[in-house]
Amino acid sequence: MINKKQRLFYLLITLLTFIFIISPFFIDLLWARPGGGHSYSGGGSGSGGSGGDGIAMLIYLIFSLLPPYISIPLVIVIFILYNINQRKNKNENKTVISSPGFQAKYAKHNNIESEIQKLKIVDPNFSRILFLDFVSSIFNKYYTWYGTKEFKNLSPFLGEQEILNSKRTSNRQRITEIVIGSMKISEIKFFQNITGIAVDINANYTLTIKNKSTRYSLTERWYFNRKAGILSPEPEKMQKLACPNCGAPADFTDNGVCQSCGTKINTGEMQWFVKKHNVINLNVLRTSGLAHYEPERGTMLPTIYQGSLNTFLVQFSQLHNLDWNTWRPSFEEKVIKEYFFRIYEAWSKNRLKKVRNLLTDRLYESFMFWINTYKSAGLTNKLENINISNVQFVRMDLDKFYESITVRIFASSLDYVVDKSGKVRGGSNKRPRAFSEYWTFIRRTGVEKDEYDYSTCPNCGAPADKIGQAGVCEYCGTKINNGDFSWVLAIITQDEVYTG
Numbered sequence: 059m060i061n062k063k064q065r066l067f068y069l070l071i072t073l074l075t076f077i078f079i080i081s082p083f084f085i086d087l088l089w090a091r092p093g094g095g096h097s098y099s100g101g102g103s104g105s106g107g108s109g110g111d112g113i114a115m116l117i118y119l120i121f122s123l124l125p126p127y128i129s130i131p132l133v134i135v136i137f138i139l140y141n142i143n144q145r146k147n148k149n150e151n152k153t154v155i156s157s158p159g160f161q162a163k164y165a166k167h168n169n170i171e172s173e174i175q176k177l178k179i180v181d182p183n184f185s186r187i188l189f190l191d192f193v194s195s196i197f198n199k200y201y202t203w204y205g206t207k208e209f210k211n212l213s214p215f216l217g218e219q220e221i222l223n224s225k226r227t228s229n230r231q232r233i234t235e236i237v238i239g240s241m242k243i244s245e246i247k248f249f250q251n252i253t254g255i256a257v258d259i260n261a262n263y264t265l266t267i268k269n270k271s272t273r274y275s276l277t278e279r280w281y282f283n284r285k286a287g288i289l290s291p292e293p294e295k296m297q298k299l300a301c302p303n304c305g306a307p308a309d310f311t312d313n314g315v316c317q318s319c320g321t322k323i324n325t326g327e328m329q330w331f332v333k334k335h336n337v338i339n340l341n342v343l344r345t346s347g348l349a350h351y352e353p354e355r356g357t358m359l360p361t362i363y364q365g366s367l368n369t370f371l372v373q374f375s376q377l378h379n380l381d382w383n384t385w386r387p388s389f390e391e392k393v394i395k396e397y398f399f400r401i402y403e404a405w406s407k408n409r410l411k412k413v414r415n416l417l418t419d420r421l422y423e424s425f426m427f428w429i430n431t432y433k434s435a436g437l438t439n440k441l442e443n444i445n446i447s448n449v450q451f452v453r454m455d456l457d458k459f460y461e462s463i464t465v466r467i468f469a470s471s472l473d474y475v476v477d478k479s480g481k482v483r484g485g486s487n488k489r490p491r492a493f494s495e496y497w498t499f500i501r502r503t504g505v506e507k508d509e510y511d512y513s514t515c516p517n518c519g520a521p522a523d524k525i526g527q528a529g530v531c532e533y534c535g536t537k538i539n540n541g542d543f544s545w546v547l548a549i550i551t552q553d554e555v556y557t558g
């Protein structure tokens with residue numbers, strides 16, 4: 059039998075392991091959002107200033123609960139580990155530019171790029187944009203339907219293990235207000251009969267158990283599989299959760315039979331399915347750090363260019379019959395700068411609806427989440443006197459359904475947070491702050507229009523004053539923010555996390 063003291067000892071060892079082993083590996087949640095410079099990590103990982111207090115408390119506990127022959131060596135070990143940890147954190151902050159982590163991430167990323175090209179050879183319908191749309195639908199529905207009877211609609215898209223796991227849920231818990239911050243393909247594997255893609259998803263949601271709601275931020279890795287050698291379905295079956303056979307909205311029996319066309323959809327035969335998913339990181343989301351600013355970390359980092367950029371530029375120019383050197387400055391003025399100023403103005407004034415037609419659904423939802431988070435804390439983030447100093451074209455992707463352009467934008471602005479009385483709570487309304495961000499614009503392949511007429515619906519020509527939450531023109535019922543008419547902004551990545 060373990061006596062009381064031994065039990066305490068084990069408890070302390072567990073605590074120590076938690077503090078020193080786990081906390082340095084907590085992943086900061088870096089969100090695509092305006093003013094991302096005040097790197098807001100959603101977690102309560104305790105790797106910040108609160109670490110010291112925790113240590114003092116722990117030492118106090120050790121001395122008061124354990125005999126000296128255990129407590130003294132233990133405290134010495136704690137001090138050594140604590141110092142190593144502190145030094146490690148310091149070094150990480152100093153050597154951002156040449157850190158092996160940065161190079162390794164870049165190399166890994168290049169590898170994934172070539173795997174995607176390989177996939178496109180066997181599946182010319184593969185579009186990264188559409189695939190991630192599909193992933194976001196699955197993620198969203200998975201949590202929305204978790205523990206409800208609608209969950210069966212996911213049956214053609216979940217592997218056996220996932221279905222078994224889902225049955226263990228108590229029906230008293232509900233997940234709502236799911237917001238995806240970012241998604242990234244982290245691995246592609248080709249097996250003889252199966253193709254697998256892993257996607258890292260940063261998101262947050264509200265979990266309600268017995269009327270008590272808590273907001274969490276999380277990072278998860280989702281593994282998607284499908285039979286080798288099949289073609290991706292067309293966009294209509296990828297952009298929302300639909301029957302891969304007939305395209306009707308997902309409505310399946312427990313056994314995966316489509317209620318619309320009667321076809322049994324076997325997992326992985328026509329569409330990707332979730333083999334498994336792992337939680338990498340789950341934290342209670344705290345809003346206490348909203349007005350806190352940290353020095354910009356990535357502005358001085360070298361720009362990451364796509365290896366095959368020039369090939370794509372030539373291809374793009376031929377496709378649209380244009381002269382790149384003439385087209386580029388015009389795109390920079392009429393799309394990049396115009397969008398940048400309009401979006402940040404709307405952000406500052408909490409009037410995001412004004413730029414609804416310029417943002418994809420996912421980006422808009424992510425923006426709205428931040429606006430509401432600031433609002434509920436009684437704060438507003440202001441970006442004023444915005445000045446763009448440089449724009450670099452860094453990446454282009456062309457696939458059968460979409461084309462995308464990524465640019466790195468160097469800018470400066472007054473960036474600060476005010477409370478309801480107008481008092482500045484963080485940042486500065488006098489000294490401009492320099493920063494850079496990677497922006498990715500997408501457009502449907504075959505569309506020629508670059509410029510948006512901001513005041514009218516591109517489909518029916520009615521005034522663009524009635525565009526709902528979903529980006530649908532209320533006059534003609536057409537969705538105008540999916541790149542079918544012109545460029546829309548799909549992703550914003552902070553410079554310190556961009557890997558290509």
Ligand SMILES: [Zn+2]
Nearest residue numbers: 301304316319
């Ligand atoms: Zn069907």
Ligand SMILES: [Zn+2]
Nearest residue numbers: 515518531534
């Ligand atoms: Zn319209």
